[in-house]
Every structure is written in C-alpha cells, then in structure tokens.
Amino acid sequence: MSGAATVRVQAEPFDAAAESAALTQGRSDLGAVVTFTGLCRDEGGMLEALEIEHYPGMAEEEIGRVVAAAQARWPLGGVTLIHRYGRIAPGAPIVLVVTASRHRVAAFEAASFLMDYMKTSAPFWKKEHRRDGTSGDWVEAKASDDAAADRWARP
Amino acid sequence: MKAVYFAWVRERIGKTEEILLPPAEVATVADLIAWLKQKGEGYDAAFENGSTIRAAIDHTHVKHDAAIAGAREIAFFPPMTGG
Secondary structure, X not given: OOOEEEEEEEOOOOOHXXXXXXXXXXXXXXXXXXXXXXXXXXXXXXXEEEEEEEOOOHXXXXXXXHHHHHHHHOOEEXXXXXXXXXXXXXXXXXXXXXXXXXXXXXXXXXXXXXXXXHHHHOOEEEEEXXXXXXXXXXXXXXXXXXXXXXXXXXX | OEEEEOHHHHHHHOOOEEEOOOOOOOOEHHHHHHHHHOOOHHHHHHOOOHHHXXXXXXXXXXXXXXXXXXXXXXXXXXXXXXO
C-alpha cells in the first residue's frame, strides 16, 4: 500500500477538512483517516501571537525524510503534512497531519510518529509576542518532546 | 562555505548568513564552532553552550564530529520547536 505524500510549508492558513477530503477523494481502499491539527494556544491569555521562523529548503526536505520514514514503517495509503510559518494568532492552526490507511492502527501510529518528529527534527522555531507589548522569548525545546520521539526508536 | 543562522543564534550573531573561510585545521563542526566563538562577542554568546547548538550541512542534520569538508552550506540553530 503506497500512497501519495503531500508536504507543504506555507504562511497561509489551511483547511483541515478540505485536506482530509482531498486525500480520500475517490478512494475505496482506505479504512481509516486520521487528521491532527496543532493550534496556537494563548498560554492563559498572555500570548498575542507566535512568530514561527523556518529554514527554507531544509524544512521541506526534512519533513519529506520524516514522511518517507513513516511510509517505510506503516502501510499508508496517503499522507499530507502542512506546517505554517510567520505570525500566527491564538486559535489559528499551525500544523496539519493527515494519514490514511486500510486500518486505524497504522493511521493513528503514523500520525503520532510524524508529529513527534515534526517537533524534534523539522527546522522551525517559535517566538512569543506577548499581550503586554513586550517581545517575549523563544520557546524552549522540551525534554518531553525528545522522549516522545525517542520512543519510536526503541525496538 | 556559506553559513546560515536561525532563531536566537541568528539574533545573537546579528546576521542571517555570511561566507566563512576557516583555516585548513578547522575540520569538524565542533572545530568550526570553536573558531566562530573567537570572532566576537555575538558569536561567543550564540555558542556559549556550544554543545546544545544544532548543525546541518547542506540541509541535513549532522553531529558535531561531522567533517565540514565539501560543505556548501552549514546552518547553526537552537533545538527546534516546531509542530
């Protein structure tokens, strides 16, 4: 089961429902589609916006490598991965993962794997802009995200 | 080779990119970080915890013991926070 992969790095918002529908359009071989959307949260009302910086060129290539690793590991009928950059307001979407497969376990696991590696290996960095007008800090990488990615490397 | 910097590494150095011409004895990513630290306060601040800084050669993640020979573009950046 080898399906198409779509990878996009863009400033514009995306429509999760439309992307999911596009992946499954005209298909009768799929039994499961998992859609994950990562949103910008307001951190208890403190956050005005996130500024997401990325490494053009490498971002697309690295996501492509992670998608290829997922395709090699699970029988996926299709994958769509979109990551935004630029200024993003609380409530707005940042990242989209859509995985489709014959069975749910592959779709769920591949989506989780893709998100864990998006956090630890795709070259994006978040900076906070705060409601009080101060330019906040760069978001620090979390050890829990590294641990989440590492669990896929275990036998 | 071309060097590119991202996030707070870019802010501390004060440049997005530059051309580097390190001497021949600078053979690895770790050597290049040590050499860059001598270039000024901004570089020293960017690489003060040099072992935590991530590097990529020609768009592929590398460890600090990787050789830089033949690299067209080397990138330095903090641990990633996307997703």
